[in-house]
Amino acid sequence: MKQTEAIIARQQILEKRKEIEKELLEMLNKTKSDFGLEDIKEIIYDEENVDDLTHIITMFDTGHSFEELENILNLVNDAWNHFPHKALNGLCPAEKILEYQQAAKKR
Numbered sequence: 001m002k003q004t005e006a007i008i009a010r011q012q013i014l015e016k017r018k019e020i021e022k023e024l025l026e027m028l029n030k031t032k033s034d035f036g037l038e039d040i041k042e043i044i045y046d047e048e049n050v051d052d053l054t055h056i057i058t059m060f061d062t063g064h065s066f067e068e069l070e071n072i073l074n075l076v077n078d079a080w081n082h083f084p085h086k087a088l089n090g091l092c093p094a095e096k097i098l099e100y101q102q103a104a105k106k107r
Helices: 003-030 037-045 051-060 066-082 093-106
Strands: none
Touching: 003 037, 003 051, 003 066, 003 093, 037 051, 037 066, 051 066, 066 093
């Protein structure tokens, strides 16, 4: 992967992260959650076990419909994959995949 392609890919990850943040804020407002965006980012960054993901999902789940839960799961999954994790040295899973692809192309 050329350096310019890598820069573009990183910019796309950051743009996606901003979109996710906006959607999370909308969902937090819609569900009248007691939690904020920073709570979600903190849980993802400091993740220690599988229950952390479940904790984020419960911030939004109002028990209304399967479709609503599906939307929540998709949004939380996107956040998990695009927000930084301490265990990944401050990178998000999407950035780690990009790193791996760059290293593979150098071989």
